[in-house]
Amino acid sequence: MQVGWLSKRLKRARNFYLGLVVVASLFFAIGNPLSVTAENPSSLPPPKVHPLPPSLAKLSPDLKAGDYFDQIQSTPVGYLIWSEFPIKVYLDRPPEKDDSSASYRRFQQWTEAVLQAIADWNVYLPLREVKDIQQADILIQRLEPPLGRKIDPATGRIEIPRARTAQTRYQFYSTKTDPPLLSTRMTIQIKPGLSPTATLAAIRHELGHALGIWGHSPVEADVLFYSQTKKSPPISTRDVNTLIRIYQQSTQLGWPLAKS
Ligand SMILES: [Zn+2]
Known part of the structure:
Protein backbone atom coordinates (compact mmCIF):
# COMPACT_ATOMS: atom_id res chain seq x y z
CA MET A 1 0.00 0.00 0.00
CA GLN A 2 1.80 3.07 -1.14
CA VAL A 3 0.52 6.44 -0.24
CA GLY A 4 2.67 9.52 -0.46
CA TRP A 5 4.93 9.73 -3.46
CA LEU A 6 7.85 12.04 -3.36
CA SER A 7 10.11 12.40 -6.33
CA LYS A 8 13.30 14.36 -6.19
CA ARG A 9 15.95 14.61 -8.80
CA LEU A 10 19.26 15.48 -7.28
CA LYS A 11 20.56 18.56 -9.01
CA ARG A 12 24.03 17.37 -9.68
CA ALA A 13 23.46 13.68 -10.05
CA ARG A 14 24.21 12.43 -13.50
CA ASN A 15 25.60 9.46 -15.40
CA PHE A 16 25.82 6.41 -13.20
CA TYR A 17 23.63 7.65 -10.38
CA LEU A 18 21.34 9.64 -12.60
CA GLY A 19 18.06 10.40 -11.04
CA LEU A 20 17.93 8.90 -7.63
CA VAL A 21 14.24 8.50 -7.19
CA VAL A 22 12.89 8.83 -3.74
CA VAL A 23 9.76 6.88 -3.17
CA ALA A 24 8.30 7.54 0.19
CA SER A 25 5.19 6.01 1.50
CA LEU A 26 3.74 5.63 4.90
CA PHE A 27 1.32 2.96 5.86
CA PHE A 28 0.00 1.59 9.05
CA ALA A 29 -0.67 -2.01 9.95
CA ILE A 30 -4.07 -1.14 11.30
CA GLY A 31 -6.37 1.65 10.24
CA ASN A 32 -6.32 3.95 7.30
CA PRO A 33 -3.16 4.91 5.54
CA LEU A 34 -1.85 8.39 6.11
CA SER A 35 0.24 10.45 3.80
CA VAL A 36 3.63 11.56 5.07
CA THR A 37 2.70 15.15 4.46
CA ALA A 38 -0.12 14.09 6.64
CA GLU A 39 -3.61 15.16 7.16
CA ASN A 40 -3.04 13.86 10.64
CA PRO A 41 0.51 14.57 11.71
CA SER A 42 -0.38 14.32 15.39
CA SER A 43 -0.07 10.52 15.35
CA LEU A 44 3.56 10.77 14.29
CA PRO A 45 6.17 10.82 17.04
CA PRO A 46 7.93 14.13 17.71
CA PRO A 47 11.51 14.27 16.37
CA LYS A 48 14.20 13.33 18.88
CA VAL A 49 17.88 12.45 18.83
CA HIS A 50 18.80 8.77 19.33
CA PRO A 51 21.95 7.84 21.28
CA LEU A 52 24.89 7.61 18.90
CA PRO A 53 25.30 3.92 17.89
CA PRO A 54 28.23 2.41 19.86
CA SER A 55 29.97 1.47 16.61
CA LEU A 56 30.13 5.18 15.70
CA ALA A 57 30.63 6.49 19.25
CA LYS A 58 33.84 4.49 19.68
CA LEU A 59 35.48 6.03 16.61
CA SER A 60 37.80 8.96 16.96
CA PRO A 61 36.99 10.79 13.77
CA ASP A 62 39.56 12.84 11.92
CA LEU A 63 37.60 16.09 11.83
CA LYS A 64 40.21 17.82 9.70
CA PRO A 95 19.64 -20.81 -6.35
CA GLU A 96 21.48 -23.44 -4.32
CA LYS A 97 22.69 -25.95 -6.83
CA ASP A 98 25.95 -27.01 -8.32
CA ASP A 99 25.91 -25.02 -11.48
CA SER A 100 28.96 -24.08 -13.48
CA SER A 101 27.14 -22.03 -16.08
CA ALA A 102 28.39 -18.55 -16.86
CA SER A 103 25.15 -16.95 -15.69
CA TYR A 104 25.41 -18.73 -12.34
CA ARG A 105 29.00 -17.54 -11.93
CA ARG A 106 27.99 -13.99 -12.72
CA PHE A 107 25.25 -14.18 -10.08
CA GLN A 108 27.79 -15.50 -7.57
CA GLN A 109 30.16 -12.64 -8.36
CA TRP A 110 27.32 -10.16 -7.87
CA THR A 111 26.54 -11.75 -4.47
CA GLU A 112 30.20 -11.65 -3.44
CA ALA A 113 30.41 -7.94 -4.28
CA VAL A 114 27.29 -7.26 -2.21
CA LEU A 115 28.69 -9.23 0.74
CA GLN A 116 31.96 -7.26 0.48
CA ALA A 117 30.08 -3.95 0.60
CA ILE A 118 28.07 -5.16 3.61
CA ALA A 119 31.31 -6.13 5.37
CA ASP A 120 32.80 -2.69 4.59
CA TRP A 121 29.86 -0.78 6.11
CA ASN A 122 29.50 -3.24 8.99
CA VAL A 123 32.57 -1.60 10.57
CA TYR A 124 30.49 1.57 11.09
CA LEU A 125 26.97 0.25 11.61
CA PRO A 126 26.27 -3.43 12.45
CA LEU A 127 24.58 -5.28 9.60
CA ARG A 128 23.41 -8.89 9.52
CA GLU A 129 22.15 -10.98 6.63
CA VAL A 130 18.72 -12.54 7.15
CA LYS A 131 17.25 -15.33 5.03
CA ASP A 132 13.65 -14.29 5.63
CA ILE A 133 12.76 -11.44 3.30
CA GLN A 134 9.91 -10.39 5.61
CA GLN A 135 12.41 -9.48 8.34
CA ALA A 136 14.57 -7.28 6.16
CA ASP A 137 15.25 -3.65 6.98
CA ILE A 138 17.26 -3.38 3.76
CA LEU A 139 16.40 -5.47 0.72
CA ILE A 140 19.07 -5.81 -1.99
CA GLN A 141 17.77 -7.02 -5.34
CA ARG A 142 19.65 -8.10 -8.46
CA LEU A 143 17.39 -6.21 -10.79
CA GLU A 144 17.64 -3.46 -13.32
CA PRO A 145 16.05 -0.41 -11.70
CA PRO A 146 12.92 0.74 -13.51
CA LEU A 147 13.19 3.79 -15.73
CA GLY A 148 11.59 6.72 -14.05
CA ARG A 149 9.51 9.00 -16.24
CA LYS A 150 8.67 12.56 -15.59
CA ILE A 151 6.75 15.18 -17.43
CA ASP A 152 8.59 18.30 -18.48
CA PRO A 153 6.31 21.08 -17.17
CA ALA A 154 7.40 23.44 -19.96
CA THR A 155 6.64 21.21 -22.93
CA GLY A 156 4.29 18.63 -21.48
CA ARG A 157 6.49 15.92 -22.96
CA ILE A 158 7.43 12.82 -21.09
CA GLU A 159 11.16 12.54 -20.44
CA ILE A 160 12.69 9.12 -20.19
CA PRO A 161 16.13 9.26 -18.58
CA ARG A 162 19.03 7.03 -19.46
CA ALA A 163 19.03 3.58 -17.90
CA ARG A 164 19.96 3.48 -14.26
CA THR A 165 22.52 1.12 -12.85
CA ALA A 166 21.38 1.27 -9.27
CA GLN A 167 18.68 2.81 -7.17
CA THR A 168 17.64 3.04 -3.52
CA ARG A 169 14.10 3.77 -2.33
CA TYR A 170 12.65 4.09 1.12
CA GLN A 171 9.26 3.35 2.54
CA PHE A 172 7.91 4.17 5.98
CA TYR A 173 5.72 1.87 8.04
CA SER A 174 4.70 1.22 11.61
CA THR A 175 6.12 -1.85 13.32
CA LYS A 176 3.84 -4.47 14.81
CA THR A 177 5.48 -4.07 18.22
CA ASP A 178 3.81 -2.63 21.30
CA PRO A 179 4.04 0.31 21.12
CA PRO A 180 4.34 0.55 17.33
CA LEU A 181 7.38 2.46 16.12
CA LEU A 182 7.74 4.55 13.01
CA SER A 183 10.21 2.61 10.92
CA THR A 184 11.65 2.49 7.43
CA ARG A 185 12.47 -0.15 4.88
CA MET A 186 15.01 0.36 2.13
CA THR A 187 15.00 -1.34 -1.25
CA ILE A 188 18.21 -1.30 -3.28
CA GLN A 189 18.23 -2.51 -6.87
CA ILE A 190 21.56 -3.21 -8.56
CA LYS A 191 21.56 -4.18 -12.17
CA PRO A 192 23.05 -7.55 -13.20
CA GLY A 193 25.77 -7.63 -15.83
CA LEU A 194 28.14 -5.04 -14.38
CA SER A 195 31.78 -5.90 -13.82
CA PRO A 196 32.62 -7.04 -10.25
CA THR A 197 34.37 -3.69 -9.60
CA ALA A 198 31.42 -1.68 -10.85
CA THR A 199 28.99 -3.83 -8.84
CA LEU A 200 31.04 -3.27 -5.68
CA ALA A 201 31.22 0.49 -6.31
CA ALA A 202 27.46 0.64 -6.95
CA ILE A 203 26.42 -1.37 -3.91
CA ARG A 204 28.82 0.45 -1.58
CA HIS A 205 27.33 3.73 -2.78
CA GLU A 206 23.71 2.58 -2.49
CA LEU A 207 24.28 1.03 0.96
CA GLY A 208 25.59 4.42 2.05
CA HIS A 209 22.22 5.91 1.02
CA ALA A 210 20.34 3.09 2.78
CA LEU A 211 22.28 3.74 6.00
CA GLY A 212 21.21 7.37 5.98
CA ILE A 213 23.58 9.28 3.71
CA TRP A 214 20.76 10.69 1.59
CA GLY A 215 22.75 12.99 -0.63
CA HIS A 216 25.96 13.09 -2.62
CA SER A 217 29.52 14.18 -2.07
CA PRO A 218 31.22 16.60 -4.49
CA VAL A 219 34.56 14.83 -3.87
CA GLU A 220 35.54 11.96 -6.13
CA ALA A 221 37.37 10.00 -3.43
CA ASP A 222 34.17 9.57 -1.40
CA VAL A 223 31.90 6.54 -1.82
CA LEU A 224 28.92 8.87 -2.08
CA PHE A 225 30.41 10.90 -4.94
CA TYR A 226 27.55 11.82 -7.24
CA SER A 227 28.91 10.25 -10.39
CA GLN A 228 30.41 7.01 -11.56
CA THR A 229 34.16 6.75 -11.44
CA LYS A 230 36.46 4.13 -12.90
CA LYS A 231 37.77 3.30 -9.46
CA SER A 232 35.89 1.83 -6.55
CA PRO A 233 37.03 4.00 -3.64
CA PRO A 234 36.90 2.56 -0.12
CA ILE A 235 34.70 4.24 2.50
CA SER A 236 36.46 7.54 3.23
CA THR A 237 36.95 9.49 6.45
CA ARG A 238 34.62 12.11 4.97
CA ASP A 239 31.94 9.45 4.40
CA VAL A 240 32.28 8.38 8.05
CA ASN A 241 32.32 11.97 9.37
CA THR A 242 29.13 12.65 7.40
CA LEU A 243 27.49 9.49 8.75
CA ILE A 244 28.33 10.52 12.33
CA ARG A 245 26.84 13.99 11.83
CA ILE A 246 23.65 12.47 10.40
CA TYR A 247 23.29 10.16 13.42
CA GLN A 248 23.56 13.19 15.74
CA GLN A 249 20.40 14.71 14.21
CA SER A 250 16.83 14.34 15.35
CA THR A 251 14.36 12.11 13.55
CA GLN A 252 10.84 10.78 13.96
CA LEU A 253 12.05 7.33 12.91
CA GLY A 254 12.47 4.70 15.60
CA TRP A 255 10.16 6.45 18.09
CA PRO A 256 6.69 5.27 19.22
CA LEU A 257 3.62 6.31 17.29
CA ALA A 258 0.76 7.73 19.28
CA LYS A 259 -2.09 5.26 19.67
CA SER A 260 -5.18 6.35 17.83
ZN1 LIG B 1 23.57 8.07 -5.15
Whole structure:
Protein backbone atom coordinates (compact mmCIF):
# COMPACT_ATOMS: atom_id res chain seq x y z
CA MET A 1 0.00 0.00 0.00
CA GLN A 2 1.80 3.07 -1.14
CA VAL A 3 0.52 6.44 -0.24
CA GLY A 4 2.67 9.52 -0.46
CA TRP A 5 4.93 9.73 -3.46
CA LEU A 6 7.85 12.04 -3.36
CA SER A 7 10.11 12.40 -6.33
CA LYS A 8 13.30 14.36 -6.19
CA ARG A 9 15.95 14.61 -8.80
CA LEU A 10 19.26 15.48 -7.28
CA LYS A 11 20.56 18.56 -9.01
CA ARG A 12 24.03 17.37 -9.68
CA ALA A 13 23.46 13.68 -10.05
CA ARG A 14 24.21 12.43 -13.50
CA ASN A 15 25.60 9.46 -15.40
CA PHE A 16 25.82 6.41 -13.20
CA TYR A 17 23.63 7.65 -10.38
CA LEU A 18 21.34 9.64 -12.60
CA GLY A 19 18.06 10.40 -11.04
CA LEU A 20 17.93 8.90 -7.63
CA VAL A 21 14.24 8.50 -7.19
CA VAL A 22 12.89 8.83 -3.74
CA VAL A 23 9.76 6.88 -3.17
CA ALA A 24 8.30 7.54 0.19
CA SER A 25 5.19 6.01 1.50
CA LEU A 26 3.74 5.63 4.90
CA PHE A 27 1.32 2.96 5.86
CA PHE A 28 0.00 1.59 9.05
CA ALA A 29 -0.67 -2.01 9.95
CA ILE A 30 -4.07 -1.14 11.30
CA GLY A 31 -6.37 1.65 10.24
CA ASN A 32 -6.32 3.95 7.30
CA PRO A 33 -3.16 4.91 5.54
CA LEU A 34 -1.85 8.39 6.11
CA SER A 35 0.24 10.45 3.80
CA VAL A 36 3.63 11.56 5.07
CA THR A 37 2.70 15.15 4.46
CA ALA A 38 -0.12 14.09 6.64
CA GLU A 39 -3.61 15.16 7.16
CA ASN A 40 -3.04 13.86 10.64
CA PRO A 41 0.51 14.57 11.71
CA SER A 42 -0.38 14.32 15.39
CA SER A 43 -0.07 10.52 15.35
CA LEU A 44 3.56 10.77 14.29
CA PRO A 45 6.17 10.82 17.04
CA PRO A 46 7.93 14.13 17.71
CA PRO A 47 11.51 14.27 16.37
CA LYS A 48 14.20 13.33 18.88
CA VAL A 49 17.88 12.45 18.83
CA HIS A 50 18.80 8.77 19.33
CA PRO A 51 21.95 7.84 21.28
CA LEU A 52 24.89 7.61 18.90
CA PRO A 53 25.30 3.92 17.89
CA PRO A 54 28.23 2.41 19.86
CA SER A 55 29.97 1.47 16.61
CA LEU A 56 30.13 5.18 15.70
CA ALA A 57 30.63 6.49 19.25
CA LYS A 58 33.84 4.49 19.68
CA LEU A 59 35.48 6.03 16.61
CA SER A 60 37.80 8.96 16.96
CA PRO A 61 36.99 10.79 13.77
CA ASP A 62 39.56 12.84 11.92
CA LEU A 63 37.60 16.09 11.83
CA LYS A 64 40.21 17.82 9.70
CA ALA A 65 39.14 15.64 6.78
CA GLY A 66 35.78 17.42 6.78
CA ASP A 67 32.40 16.10 5.69
CA TYR A 68 29.60 16.81 3.23
CA PHE A 69 26.75 16.99 5.70
CA ASP A 70 25.49 20.16 3.98
CA GLN A 71 24.59 17.97 0.97
CA ILE A 72 22.42 15.59 2.99
CA GLN A 73 18.67 15.79 2.70
CA SER A 74 16.19 15.23 5.44
CA THR A 75 12.88 13.48 4.72
CA PRO A 76 9.29 14.24 5.77
CA VAL A 77 10.04 12.39 9.02
CA GLY A 78 13.55 13.71 9.59
CA TYR A 79 16.94 12.19 8.87
CA LEU A 80 17.13 8.53 7.85
CA ILE A 81 18.59 7.07 11.02
CA TRP A 82 18.62 3.46 12.17
CA SER A 83 18.26 2.87 15.90
CA GLU A 84 17.98 -0.93 16.21
CA PHE A 85 21.05 -3.04 15.54
CA PRO A 86 22.11 -5.12 13.80
CA ILE A 87 20.31 -3.77 10.74
CA LYS A 88 18.81 -6.77 8.93
CA VAL A 89 19.73 -7.18 5.29
CA TYR A 90 18.23 -9.58 2.78
CA LEU A 91 20.06 -10.08 -0.52
CA ASP A 92 19.33 -12.03 -3.64
CA ARG A 93 21.45 -15.17 -3.94
CA PRO A 94 21.76 -17.66 -6.78
CA PRO A 95 19.64 -20.81 -6.35
CA GLU A 96 21.48 -23.44 -4.32
CA LYS A 97 22.69 -25.95 -6.83
CA ASP A 98 25.95 -27.01 -8.32
CA ASP A 99 25.91 -25.02 -11.48
CA SER A 100 28.96 -24.08 -13.48
CA SER A 101 27.14 -22.03 -16.08
CA ALA A 102 28.39 -18.55 -16.86
CA SER A 103 25.15 -16.95 -15.69
CA TYR A 104 25.41 -18.73 -12.34
CA ARG A 105 29.00 -17.54 -11.93
CA ARG A 106 27.99 -13.99 -12.72
CA PHE A 107 25.25 -14.18 -10.08
CA GLN A 108 27.79 -15.50 -7.57
CA GLN A 109 30.16 -12.64 -8.36
CA TRP A 110 27.32 -10.16 -7.87
CA THR A 111 26.54 -11.75 -4.47
CA GLU A 112 30.20 -11.65 -3.44
CA ALA A 113 30.41 -7.94 -4.28
CA VAL A 114 27.29 -7.26 -2.21
CA LEU A 115 28.69 -9.23 0.74
CA GLN A 116 31.96 -7.26 0.48
CA ALA A 117 30.08 -3.95 0.60
CA ILE A 118 28.07 -5.16 3.61
CA ALA A 119 31.31 -6.13 5.37
CA ASP A 120 32.80 -2.69 4.59
CA TRP A 121 29.86 -0.78 6.11
CA ASN A 122 29.50 -3.24 8.99
CA VAL A 123 32.57 -1.60 10.57
CA TYR A 124 30.49 1.57 11.09
CA LEU A 125 26.97 0.25 11.61
CA PRO A 126 26.27 -3.43 12.45
CA LEU A 127 24.58 -5.28 9.60
CA ARG A 128 23.41 -8.89 9.52
CA GLU A 129 22.15 -10.98 6.63
CA VAL A 130 18.72 -12.54 7.15
CA LYS A 131 17.25 -15.33 5.03
CA ASP A 132 13.65 -14.29 5.63
CA ILE A 133 12.76 -11.44 3.30
CA GLN A 134 9.91 -10.39 5.61
CA GLN A 135 12.41 -9.48 8.34
CA ALA A 136 14.57 -7.28 6.16
CA ASP A 137 15.25 -3.65 6.98
CA ILE A 138 17.26 -3.38 3.76
CA LEU A 139 16.40 -5.47 0.72
CA ILE A 140 19.07 -5.81 -1.99
CA GLN A 141 17.77 -7.02 -5.34
CA ARG A 142 19.65 -8.10 -8.46
CA LEU A 143 17.39 -6.21 -10.79
CA GLU A 144 17.64 -3.46 -13.32
CA PRO A 145 16.05 -0.41 -11.70
CA PRO A 146 12.92 0.74 -13.51
CA LEU A 147 13.19 3.79 -15.73
CA GLY A 148 11.59 6.72 -14.05
CA ARG A 149 9.51 9.00 -16.24
CA LYS A 150 8.67 12.56 -15.59
CA ILE A 151 6.75 15.18 -17.43
CA ASP A 152 8.59 18.30 -18.48
CA PRO A 153 6.31 21.08 -17.17
CA ALA A 154 7.40 23.44 -19.96
CA THR A 155 6.64 21.21 -22.93
CA GLY A 156 4.29 18.63 -21.48
CA ARG A 157 6.49 15.92 -22.96
CA ILE A 158 7.43 12.82 -21.09
CA GLU A 159 11.16 12.54 -20.44
CA ILE A 160 12.69 9.12 -20.19
CA PRO A 161 16.13 9.26 -18.58
CA ARG A 162 19.03 7.03 -19.46
CA ALA A 163 19.03 3.58 -17.90
CA ARG A 164 19.96 3.48 -14.26
CA THR A 165 22.52 1.12 -12.85
CA ALA A 166 21.38 1.27 -9.27
CA GLN A 167 18.68 2.81 -7.17
CA THR A 168 17.64 3.04 -3.52
CA ARG A 169 14.10 3.77 -2.33
CA TYR A 170 12.65 4.09 1.12
CA GLN A 171 9.26 3.35 2.54
CA PHE A 172 7.91 4.17 5.98
CA TYR A 173 5.72 1.87 8.04
CA SER A 174 4.70 1.22 11.61
CA THR A 175 6.12 -1.85 13.32
CA LYS A 176 3.84 -4.47 14.81
CA THR A 177 5.48 -4.07 18.22
CA ASP A 178 3.81 -2.63 21.30
CA PRO A 179 4.04 0.31 21.12
CA PRO A 180 4.34 0.55 17.33
CA LEU A 181 7.38 2.46 16.12
CA LEU A 182 7.74 4.55 13.01
CA SER A 183 10.21 2.61 10.92
CA THR A 184 11.65 2.49 7.43
CA ARG A 185 12.47 -0.15 4.88
CA MET A 186 15.01 0.36 2.13
CA THR A 187 15.00 -1.34 -1.25
CA ILE A 188 18.21 -1.30 -3.28
CA GLN A 189 18.23 -2.51 -6.87
CA ILE A 190 21.56 -3.21 -8.56
CA LYS A 191 21.56 -4.18 -12.17
CA PRO A 192 23.05 -7.55 -13.20
CA GLY A 193 25.77 -7.63 -15.83
CA LEU A 194 28.14 -5.04 -14.38
CA SER A 195 31.78 -5.90 -13.82
CA PRO A 196 32.62 -7.04 -10.25
CA THR A 197 34.37 -3.69 -9.60
CA ALA A 198 31.42 -1.68 -10.85
CA THR A 199 28.99 -3.83 -8.84
CA LEU A 200 31.04 -3.27 -5.68
CA ALA A 201 31.22 0.49 -6.31
CA ALA A 202 27.46 0.64 -6.95
CA ILE A 203 26.42 -1.37 -3.91
CA ARG A 204 28.82 0.45 -1.58
CA HIS A 205 27.33 3.73 -2.78
CA GLU A 206 23.71 2.58 -2.49
CA LEU A 207 24.28 1.03 0.96
CA GLY A 208 25.59 4.42 2.05
CA HIS A 209 22.22 5.91 1.02
CA ALA A 210 20.34 3.09 2.78
CA LEU A 211 22.28 3.74 6.00
CA GLY A 212 21.21 7.37 5.98
CA ILE A 213 23.58 9.28 3.71
CA TRP A 214 20.76 10.69 1.59
CA GLY A 215 22.75 12.99 -0.63
CA HIS A 216 25.96 13.09 -2.62
CA SER A 217 29.52 14.18 -2.07
CA PRO A 218 31.22 16.60 -4.49
CA VAL A 219 34.56 14.83 -3.87
CA GLU A 220 35.54 11.96 -6.13
CA ALA A 221 37.37 10.00 -3.43
CA ASP A 222 34.17 9.57 -1.40
CA VAL A 223 31.90 6.54 -1.82
CA LEU A 224 28.92 8.87 -2.08
CA PHE A 225 30.41 10.90 -4.94
CA TYR A 226 27.55 11.82 -7.24
CA SER A 227 28.91 10.25 -10.39
CA GLN A 228 30.41 7.01 -11.56
CA THR A 229 34.16 6.75 -11.44
CA LYS A 230 36.46 4.13 -12.90
CA LYS A 231 37.77 3.30 -9.46
CA SER A 232 35.89 1.83 -6.55
CA PRO A 233 37.03 4.00 -3.64
CA PRO A 234 36.90 2.56 -0.12
CA ILE A 235 34.70 4.24 2.50
CA SER A 236 36.46 7.54 3.23
CA THR A 237 36.95 9.49 6.45
CA ARG A 238 34.62 12.11 4.97
CA ASP A 239 31.94 9.45 4.40
CA VAL A 240 32.28 8.38 8.05
CA ASN A 241 32.32 11.97 9.37
CA THR A 242 29.13 12.65 7.40
CA LEU A 243 27.49 9.49 8.75
CA ILE A 244 28.33 10.52 12.33
CA ARG A 245 26.84 13.99 11.83
CA ILE A 246 23.65 12.47 10.40
CA TYR A 247 23.29 10.16 13.42
CA GLN A 248 23.56 13.19 15.74
CA GLN A 249 20.40 14.71 14.21
CA SER A 250 16.83 14.34 15.35
CA THR A 251 14.36 12.11 13.55
CA GLN A 252 10.84 10.78 13.96
CA LEU A 253 12.05 7.33 12.91
CA GLY A 254 12.47 4.70 15.60
CA TRP A 255 10.16 6.45 18.09
CA PRO A 256 6.69 5.27 19.22
CA LEU A 257 3.62 6.31 17.29
CA ALA A 258 0.76 7.73 19.28
CA LYS A 259 -2.09 5.26 19.67
CA SER A 260 -5.18 6.35 17.83
ZN1 LIG B 1 23.57 8.07 -5.15
